[in-house]
Amino acid sequence: MDFSLNQEQEMFRGYVRKYLDSVGQTKTAREYIKGDRESLQSLQTGLAELGCCSINISENYGGMGLGALDLVPVLEETGRALLPGLYLETNALAVPLLEKFGTEEQKEKYLPNISNGTSFFSIAWLEPGGSYHPAGITFTAEIEKDQLNLNGVKTLVPDAELADHFIVLVRTSNGKDKDGISLLIIDRSEANLTMRAQKNMDETRQLAQLTCTNTEISMTQILGPLHQGWDALQEGLLSFNAALCAVIVGAMEKVVEMATEYAKIREQFGQPIGRFQAIKHRIVDMKMDLETARSLAYYANWALDSDAEDCIQAISCARLFATEAFARISDHNIQIHGGIGFTEEMDCHLYVKRARFYENYLGTTEQYYNQAAAALGWLDNKASKVLV
Amino acid sequence: MDFSFTPKEEEFRQELRTWLEENLPEGWIGGTREVYKDEYEKAAFLRSWQRKLYAGGWAAIAWPKKYGGREATLMEEIVYQQEMVKVKAPALVNYVGIHMVGPTLMQIGTEEQKLRYIEKILSGEEVWCQGYSEPNAGSDLSAVQTSAVKDGDRWIINGQKVWTSFGHVADRCFLIARTNHFEKKHKGITVFLLDMDQPGVETKPIIQMDGQHDFNEVYLNNAVAYDTEIVGEVDEGWRVMMALLMFERSGIGGQVFTLEQQFNELVAMTKDLKEDNEPLLDNPLIRKTMIDLYTRSRGSLLNYYRNLTKTLKNGRPGAEGSMDKLMVSELTKELLSKSISIQGHQGVLWKEDAISSNSYWQDNFLYSFGQTIGGGTSEIQKNTIAERILGLPKDMGR
Numbered sequence: 001m002d003f004s005l006n007q008e009q010e011m012f013r014g015y016v017r018k019y020l021d022s023v024g025q026t027k028t029a030r031e032y033i034k035g036d037r038e039s040l041q042s043l044q045t046g047l048a049e050l051g052c053c054s055i056n057i058s059e060n061y062g063g064m065g066l067g068a069l070d071l072v073p074v075l076e077e078t079g080r081a082l083l084p085g086l087y088l089e090t091n092a093l094a095v096p097l098l099e100k101f102g103t104e105e106q107k108e109k110y111l112p113n114i115s116n117g118t119s120f121f122s123i124a125w126l127e128p129g130g131s132y133h134p135a136g137i138t139f140t141a142e143i144e145k146d147q148l149n150l151n152g153v154k155t156l157v158p159d160a161e162l163a164d165h166f167i168v169l170v171r172t173s174n175g176k177d178k179d180g181i182s183l184l185i186i187d188r189s190e191a192n193l194t195m196r197a198q199k200n201m202d203e204t205r206q207l208a209q210l211t212c213t214n215t216e217i218s219m220t221q222i223l224g225p226l227h228q229g230w231d232a233l234q235e236g237l238l239s240f241n242a243a244l245c246a247v248i249v250g251a252m253e254k255v256v257e258m259a260t261e262y263a264k265i266r267e268q269f270g271q272p273i274g275r276f277q278a279i280k281h282r283i284v285d286m287k288m289d290l291e292t293a294r295s296l297a298y299y300a301n302w303a304l305d306s307d308a309e310d311c312i313q314a315i316s317c318a319r320l321f322a323t324e325a326f327a328r329i330s331d332h333n334i335q336i337h338g339g340i341g342f343t344e345e346m347d348c349h350l351y352v353k354r355a356r357f358y359e360n361y362l363g364t365t366e367q368y369y370n371q372a373a374a375a376l377g378w379l380d381n382k383a384s385k386v387l388v
Numbered sequence: 389m390d391f392s393f394t395p396k397e398e399e400f401r402q403e404l405r406t407w408l409e410e411n412l413p414e415g416w417i418g419g420t421r422e423v424y425k426d427e428y429e430k431a432a433f434l435r436s437w438q439r440k441l442y443a444g445g446w447a448a449i450a451w452p453k454k455y456g457g458r459e460a461t462l463m464e465e466i467v468y469q470q471e472m473v474k475v476k477a478p479a480l481v482n483y484v485g486i487h488m489v490g491p492t493l494m495q496i497g498t499e500e501q502k503l504r505y506i507e508k509i510l511s512g513e514e515v516w517c518q519g520y521s522e523p524n525a526g527s528d529l530s531a532v533q534t535s536a537v538k539d540g541d542r543w544i545i546n547g548q549k550v551w552t553s554f555g556h557v558a559d560r561c562f563l564i565a566r567t568n569h570f571e572k573k574h575k576g577i578t579v580f581l582l583d584m585d586q587p588g589v590e591t592k593p594i595i596q597m598d599g600q601h602d603f604n605e606v607y608l609n610n611a612v613a614y615d616t617e618i619v620g621e622v623d624e625g626w627r628v629m630m631a632l633l634m635f636e637r638s639g640i641g642g643q644v645f646t647l648e649q650q651f652n653e654l655v656a657m658t659k660d661l662k663e664d665n666e667p668l669l670d671n672p673l674i675r676k677t678m679i680d681l682y683t684r685s686r687g688s689l690l691n692y693y694r695n696l697t698k699t700l701k702n703g704r705p706g707a708e709g710s711m712d713k714l715m716v717s718e719l720t721k722e723l724l725s726k727s728i729s730i731q732g733h734q735g736v737l738w739k740e741d742a743i744s745s746n747s748y749w750q751d752n753f754l755y756s757f758g759q760t761i762g763g764g765t766s767e768i769q770k771n772t773i774a775e776r777i778l779g780l781p782k783d784m785g786r
Contacts, residue, residue: 264781271781288773291691295694298389317679321683376682
């Protein structure tokens with residue numbers, strides 16, 4: 001029995017923490033909100049130099065060939081700092097999809113650049129209406145010999161302006177539900193995309209609506225099986241969600257620290273407010289949420305790495321707990337801080353907003369409840385791996 | 389990261405499993421259990437069970453070999469708890485003796501005390517109870533008022549204890565009493581090994597809300613203890629009590645595994661019970677509740693394993709045990725509450741009329757209210773977590 005990250009993993013966390021401390025933790029996120037893109041750029045270079053971008057890429061393509069658990073400490077640190085950008089989407093969604101379903105050409109084209117921190121992926125899934133269900137995919141990619149003709153609108157595309165490539169869910173044939181859906185990589189430099197920025201409550205993340213009108217791209221950009229991209233996506237989402245949980249745990253840890261530190265120094269009635277049980281016990285509730293989220297997240301990543309039998313329920317439960325708990329405790333954090341917690345000046349609200357950004361990100365909480373139920377055999381759904 | 393048990397640990401599991409199959413009363417495993425005429429019949433049965441455990445070498449596995457234990461590793465203790473929960477083994481009647489008195493005496497008892505008490509603890513010949521709580525000293529144990537006054541080589545003890553488990557059958561009591569009045573309340577307390585069989589000791593049953601009688605009030609009216617029955621130093625009992633916490637290295641493992649078991653039983657019930665010919669589990673509202681319980685009970689088990697890993701690495705348990713206790717007891721209460729709710733109005737049917745066999749859910753539900761109180765209330769656990777783990781200041785009163 002050993003349920004802990006190993007020494008190397010904790011050591012790596014130490015390097016990343018030290019580096020993010022040196023650039024002021026949430027300072028980068030705040031500068032990003034103000035429109036400054038340079039500090040994020042230099043931070044990403046710094047992280048790449050530490051090796052963060054290459055952890056889970058196989059050695060053939062310039063990576064370290066490590067697993068999900070090795071990514072965990074880095075993800076936690078990015079969550080703690082509320083890092084803007086597409087590190088999570090790139091390393092925890094695009095990389096697993098490319099590694100598992102990419103052609104040799106695609107791997108060579110994309111993985112080395114991800115590994116050295118020069119290319120980032122976004123994902124274009126939702127369309128106006130905002131449904132994650134397969135029926136919501138109406139964006140068409142009509143096959144014309146070796147070309148695809150793209151028409152449609154994607155919405156809430158994360159950090160589109162920072163993305164070099166997009167993984168796009170498209171309809172390549174008029175199948176029922178998930179049949180006929182394919183995954184496609186669109187290179188920003190190759191395709192003529194119309195983008196319109198969408199305002200996001202979480203201003204550390206940019207959103208955009210992306211429109212294609214008769215956009216032509218090569219058939220070789222299909223990622224994974226043609227018409228059967230949905231199931232491939234679900235595999236990628238297992239990695240993504242396990243990783244997302246780690247990001248959230250890092251953010252939650254910071255939230256608990258903020259509340260605890262404030263309760264120690266803020267005095268009312270002649271004593272630190274942390275002496276009052278009404279405050280103290282609420283912070284303990286937050287701590288309990290944090291540690292439970294952490295245990296579930298670490299286990300989910302272990303289950304993913306070791307292909308455990310309960311992998312799917314472990315990941316869905318970790319995800320639904322983490323997203324709900326993050327929203328809950330970042331809300332408590334403002335209450336603990338009182339009036340000052342309501343101001344823009346404090347970081348409290350940034351965590352509330354990030355929590356909301358993640359709550360229904362790439363699948364709603366309700367869907368993850370159902371996914372867990374299906375994996376446990378509590379739903380008559382035939383395909384338990386599928387988001388329902 | 390590794391969640392497996394070693395071959396040696398699995399071998400240990402198999403040995404225990406075989407022993408349990410051969411030694412539990414016939415029909416116990418998977419059958420009906422705990423149908424006793426009264427608490428004295430129950431106590432007699434539990435005593436005979438402990439004698440069997442003693443004969444098989446399973447009564448105190450963590451004890452040193454020279455005292456009749458197996459020097460079990462922490463992981464073997466975990467396996468032991470898993471297996472005992474699995475077969476719903478009878479309670480250990482001499483829990484206080486084996487987990488508190490024995491280890492304490494081995495560490496700080498006199499040679500004479502070791503010889504006099506330890507073997508009888510193990511065999512169950514002498515059953516022990518714990519004399520800590522008093523009507524005005526519950527969460528705040530340092531407020532004990534029971535007094536012990538020196539009289540030659542004797543101490544005359546007066547006062548009242550409460551919540552004394554198995555007090556009605558115990559032969560001896562691990563008792564704390566005030567022997568001195570210092571400014572700091574936790575100074576001046578002394579631990580006595582009190583003989584329960586004497587005119588100055590009277591026990592009265594406390595009937596619980598589940599109708600059971602596990603606890604007692606103990607009245608001490610000029611009860612007598614001797615110098616030789618003092619553990620450690622006079623006035624230094626608080627240190628004895630604190631040292632004791634270190635022996636409980638496996639924490640609340642038993643409750644964690646019981647929670648896991650009860651969750652699985654609850655799933656089985658939601659599949660069995662039907663509404664309009666549909667299993668309850670097919671109702672989306674109930675299913676959501678069940679996923680939520682699954683998630684958090686898995687979380688509590690995993691939290692426990694993470695803290696266990698820390699204990700294995702540090703060689704001693706830390707304050708994280710409070711987190712396990714808080715989460716598991718609260719969650720158990722919540723799960724049992726749901727178990728009643730989902731039975732509909734029939735959930736109120738009790739005892740022989742209950743729809744669950746042996747009134748299982750009703751009895752456990754009623755019993756669960758004690759779990760967030762006994763062994764330190766949830767509020768006390770939260771203070772401990774806040775102060776010892778998060779470093780928040782203590783309140784003014786302490």
